[in-house]
Amino acid sequence: MVKRIDSVKNPQVKMWKKLHTKKERDKTGLFLVEGYHLVEEALRTKQMVKELIVSEDADIPSSWNVDNVSIIVVSSEIMKAISDTETPQGIAAVCYQQQAEELPTNVNKVLLIDAVQDPGNLGTMLRTADAAGVELVVVGTGSVDLYNSKVIRATQGAIFHLPIMKGELKNFIPVLKEQGLPIYGTSLENGRPYMEIQPAGSFALLVGNEGNGVQEQLLAQTNENLYIPIYGKSESLNVAVATGILLYYLRGM
Amino acid sequence: MVKRIDSVKNPQVKMWKKLHTKKERDKTGLFLVEGYHLVEEALRTKQMVKELIVSEDADIPSSWNVDNVSIIVVSSEIMKAISDTETPQGIAAVCYQQQAEELPTNVNKVLLIDAVQDPGNLGTMLRTADAAGVELVVVGTGSVDLYNSKVIRATQGAIFHLPIMKGELKNFIPVLKEQGLPIYGTSLENGRPYMEIQPAGSFALLVGNEGNGVQEQLLAQTNENLYIPIYGKSESLNVAVATGILLYYLRGM
Numbered sequence: 001m002v003k004r005i006d007s008v009k010n011p012q013v014k015m016w017k018k019l020h021t022k023k024e025r026d027k028t029g030l031f032l033v034e035g036y037h038l039v040e041e042a043l044r045t046k047q048m049v050k051e052l053i054v055s056e057d058a059d060i061p062s063s064w065n066v067d068n069v070s071i072i073v074v075s076s077e078i079m080k081a082i083s084d085t086e087t088p089q090g091i092a093a094v095c096y097q098q099q100a101e102e103l104p105t106n107v108n109k110v111l112l113i114d115a116v117q118d119p120g121n122l123g124t125m126l127r128t129a130d131a132a133g134v135e136l137v138v139v140g141t142g143s144v145d146l147y148n149s150k151v152i153r154a155t156q157g158a159i160f161h162l163p164i165m166k167g168e169l170k171n172f173i174p175v176l177k178e179q180g181l182p183i184y185g186t187s188l189e190n191g192r193p194y195m196e197i198q199p200a201g202s203f204a205l206l207v208g209n210e211g212n213g214v215q216e217q218l219l220a221q222t223n224e225n226l227y228i229p230i231y232g233k234s235e236s237l238n239v240a241v242a243t244g245i246l247l248y249y250l251r252g253m
Numbered sequence: 254m255v256k257r258i259d260s261v262k263n264p265q266v267k268m269w270k271k272l273h274t275k276k277e278r279d280k281t282g283l284f285l286v287e288g289y290h291l292v293e294e295a296l297r298t299k300q301m302v303k304e305l306i307v308s309e310d311a312d313i314p315s316s317w318n319v320d321n322v323s324i325i326v327v328s329s330e331i332m333k334a335i336s337d338t339e340t341p342q343g344i345a346a347v348c349y350q351q352q353a354e355e356l357p358t359n360v361n362k363v364l365l366i367d368a369v370q371d372p373g374n375l376g377t378m379l380r381t382a383d384a385a386g387v388e389l390v391v392v393g394t395g396s397v398d399l400y401n402s403k404v405i406r407a408t409q410g411a412i413f414h415l416p417i418m419k420g421e422l423k424n425f426i427p428v429l430k431e432q433g434l435p436i437y438g439t440s441l442e443n444g445r446p447y448m449e450i451q452p453a454g455s456f457a458l459l460v461g462n463e464g465n466g467v468q469e470q471l472l473a474q475t476n477e478n479l480y481i482p483i484y485g486k487s488e489s490l491n492v493a494v495a496t497g498i499l500l501y502y503l504r505g506m
Contacts, residue, residue, distance in 0.1 A: 124491045133484030161486040195506040231386030233414040241497035253448040
């Protein structure tokens with residue numbers, strides 16, 4: 001299952017390069033990850049990796065299970081051409097995007113993300129959600145593309161572990177409510193300080209855009225809206241930091 | 254107090270450009286900030302702004318107090334040359350770096366930062382510390398330069414509000430201990446889950462490098478070392494997110 005490509009003009013190489021665009025990712029349902037750590041995490045997830053791409057001057061660690069994976073060896077010139085880092089590690093993988101399945105019925109900890117724009121923020125939020133034991137993340141429309149390479153890097157691999165759906169949050173909220181989850185929005189105005197909530201271990205937390213916060217329309221659908229008190233002169237917290245504080249508080253000790 | 258510069262070759266313009274290097278910042282004790290939000294925050298801080306630089310096609314908001322500030326109007330070409338953003342807002346300021354003063358004796362909430370390398374992380378940590386009511390931050394040697402423009406942007410202005418010192422953390426820890434502050438390190442090994450600590454409102458929290466954490470030598474100087482439990486498959490949290498969770502917990506409700 002090993003093949004070799006030497007020409008940068010090979011159509012497969014061209015397709016890999018195009019995976020840096022959202023358009024191509026949407027069309028193919030694929031995305032590209034780079035570097036040892038992320039590729040290793042992808043390989044640990046069943047049926048995630050379509051192709052493993054290895055530079056001729058790089059090695060596949062012997063601890064990796066690549067039995068059922070198709071491997072393509074490429075020149076370092078090709079690796080450079082498909083990489084978006086300045087010094088590629090020599091290893092990459094083409095992965096399948098997660099399919100949007102039915103909303104699971106037995107989740108207790110959910111994160112809803114409304115229109116977060118910065119890829120580093122979105123990726124860090126996914127990493128944090130995974131760490132905090134969140135069981136489902138819904139990325140609302142208007143957010144940066146989940147499969148943007150900067151998002152994936154910032155997740156540090158969480159994108160492979162965490163059930164993630166995309167869609168209209170306004171349609172998800174009533175369903176989660178019906179399942180008995182309290183929905184907590186976040187808002188600097190008309191909210192309660194988060195410490196007033198008794199953590200009960202089950203919740204859906206709704207966080208929003210860096211500049212504008214959560215849309216009014218969505219805040220109107222929640223059970224309660226929370227804020228994190230600011231004790232200094234800063235106007236607000238970074239959205240990923242705020243998400244971390246709230247997720248760890250709401251899950252309970 | 255208004256003067257005008259039109260030539261990109263003017264020596265003052267050259268000096269401003271050089272302020273993007275750590276060397277020049279260290280030599281002059283100055284740094285450059287850009288954009289309306291940051292310049293406004295700088296102007297609110299007494300004797301912080303040395304010079305206000307305004308592009309000929311930009312305006313100074315009438316709400317700003319610029320009575321005692323020297324203003325330099327420049328061509329948009331000059332503004333572009335001194336800016337490190339792609340679309341400069343047309344306003345910048347040369348500011349004085351905070352002088353390292355004596356350690357204050359009456360601080361209750363301190364953040365100690367060991368060798369954080371990423372400018373976005375360091376800046377976000379300062380923003381978070383300010384929000385959480387931290388009264389002093391000590392940035393240890395080995396950290397990215399505090400006056401790096403990416404750090405300043407990520408602080409969202411907190412760099413102007415927050416007392417910040419630079420230095421060897423190993424020398425600060427004993428002094429803070431003597432002042433009666435419990436020193437909490439952070440470590441994935443040999444630590445206690447943070448929730449076991451009863452928040453008492455006064456503390457010095459020691460956080461560390463993105464990859465390696467806090468140096469062993471420093472961890473040995475603390476009263477206790479804490480960790481944040483990971484409930485999912487992520488290996489760790491982003492350092493700025495972890496700092497936010499711990500600062501808000503330790504300050505108490």
